[in-house]
Amino acid sequence: MLAASDLAELIAFRHALHRQPEVSGHEAQTARAVLAFTADSQPDDRLTDLGGHGVALVYRGTTPGPTVLIRSELDALPIAELSDVPHRSQIPGTGHLCGHDGHSTILAGLARLLGRQRPASGRVVLLFQPAEEDGSGAAAVLADPRFAQITPDYAFALHNLPGLPLGHVVLEQGPANCASVGLKLALTGKTSHAAEPHKGISPAQALAQLIPGLMALGQGGALTPEFRMVTLTHAQMGAPAFGISPGHAEIWATLRTLTDAGMAALRAEALTLAQQIATAQGLTLDHSWHDDFAACTNDPVATGLFRAALMAEDIPLIAGDMPLRASEDFGRFGAAAHAAMAYFGAGEHTPALHNPDYDFPDALIAPGIRAFHRLIHTLLG
Ligand SMILES: [Zn+2]
Ligand SMILES: [Zn+2]
Structure with missing residues (x-):
């Protein structure tokens, strides 16, 4: 000893x-x-x-x-x-x-x-x-x-x-311990003059839909096998300026589930939702996964x-x-x-x-x- x-x-x-x-x-x-x-x-x-x-x-x-x-x-x-x-x-x-x-x-x-x-x-x-x-x-x-x-x-x-x-x-x-993973979503449209937003493609509407949409996929609660939680950790759109209608936005979320199978399903649903919203707004969507815990x-x-x-x-x-x-x-x-x-x-x-x-x-x-x-x-x- x-x-x-x-x-x-x-x-x-x-x-x-x-x-x-x-x-x-x-x-x-x-x-x-x-x-x-x-x-x-x-x-x-x-x-x-x-x-x-x-x-x-x-x-x-x-x-x-x-x-x-x-x-x-x-x-x-x-x-x-x-x-x-x-x-x-x-x-x-x-x-x-x-x-x-x-x-x-x-x-x-x-x-x-x-x-x-x-x-x-x-x-x-x-x-x-x-x-x-x-x-x-x-x-x-x-x-x-x-x-x-x-x-x-x-x-x-x-x-x-x-x-x-x-x-x-x-x-x-x-x-x-729960499984968790970080999801980075990048929405790309086209920057334009703030007086002529129709000449560009702004990600503002998509961002406004993605924030509640992602949160609704996982609201936390009791730690049963069905537990899932989506935490929005970061969002950013355009430049800090009044003369520009933005052409780019990013949103980051942490997805959390009790099981690895639950995580596979939540990942797929989050991506499908983001793709649907981006497509409807004429935006390009890029995504990447980070901090991946089983x-x-x-x-x-x-x-x-x-x-x-x-x-x-x-x-x-x-x-x-x-x-x-x-x-x-x-x-x-x-x-x-x-x-x-x-x-x-x-x-x-x-x-x-x-x-x-x-x-x-x-x-x-x-x-x-x-x-x-x-x-x-x-x-x-
Ligand atoms: Zn530790
Ligand atoms: Zn630690």
């Missing part, structure tokens, strides 16, 4: 990561910091630049057995941190405001334990994944040809969650094992408001392995995730390590 001196070093490591946050796709220095901190543990294999700046450390047992993957995230957010803590961000406009510094510290602690004692059988893969926040990282790691070397039988992760009592855990089988579902086998490990470690399990509307790209690992993600309470009266003053509670580092270490021991001996 970890000594008090280990824990002090891990907390210092978390604070060092927190001071130097890097946004999705730019986690080169964070990946180097992880490699340096875990070098002592002498992993049997080490994959770097996996799906971007991802790092996978592999620890082998002596007899055959399953591969157990534990995932954390390397990336921070393009949000300025507003905080007085001594370890606040030193990078302008960038902050570790989702607690990924804490998750990666928990994996660094596991590396230390595995460095002292390998599992009896099988393999442990500690995956420090890049680019979670924009939904691209898990897919890129899975698409990397070298992922075949570490294909897991089981995959586990945790996320801290403000609003839940500190150290209490929510873990249910079934849907955990739904995240907890498999019953992995959930049962994870719950048993938490109970064995006397970590309190509580009922929570699941699934979450927010998305989480860990869901992609569910296609490759028995996968489950637990939510560790960060305290009832802390700022929310992505708030400018959020800071991962160091008190979650030790229980996070204990829970995963117990899981590894249960599965691999």
Whole structure:
């Protein structure tokens, strides 16, 4: 088990990561910091630049057995941190405001334990994944040809969650996080003089119809399998001028559903609506998809094992408001392995995730390590 001196070093490591946050796709220095901190543990294999700046450390047992993957995230957010803590961000406009510094510290602690004692059988893969926040990282790691070397039988992760009592855990089988995707629509007509709008093609009417039309496709509500929500996030038309009738407009929306099948249907309906409106107005429509998150579902086998490990470690399990509307790209690992993600309470009266003053509670580092270490021991001996 970890000594008090280990824990002090891990907390210092978390604070060092927190001071130097890097946004999705730019986690080169964070990946180097992880490699340096875990070098002592002498992993049997080490994959770097996996799906971007991802790092996978592999620890082998002596007899055959399953591969157990534990995932954390390397990336921070393009949000300025507003905080007085001594370890606040030193990078302008960038902050570790989702607690990924804490998750990666928990994996660094596991590396230390595995460095002292390998599992009896099988393999442990500690995956420090890049680019979670924009939904691209898990897919890129899975698409990397070298992922075949570490294909897991089981995959586990945790996320801290403000609003839940500190150290209490929510873990249910079934849907955990919604699918979501960003849709950019661009409407192009023809610019003209404001006195002669009939000599151009303005997107104004189309925009006026698309705003309520898209919102009507998904009005939110209860998180049943039919749940769908469309959030308009950005709109822009023409130039800021009084003498011009515009010839171009853009509208962005985030589509959200509980299931991947529901997302396929909502995507098709949103595009059909936009195409119908654009065609009726004589406009050209272009579209693109962004920040594509699959739904995240907890498999019953992995959930049962994870719950048993938490109970064995006397970590309190509580009922929570699941699934979450927010998305989480860990869901992609569910296609490759028995996968489950637990939510560790960060305290009832802390700022929310992505708030400018959020800071991962160091008190979650030790229980996070204990829970995963117990899981590894249960599965691999
Ligand atoms: Zn986040
Ligand atoms: Zn996060």
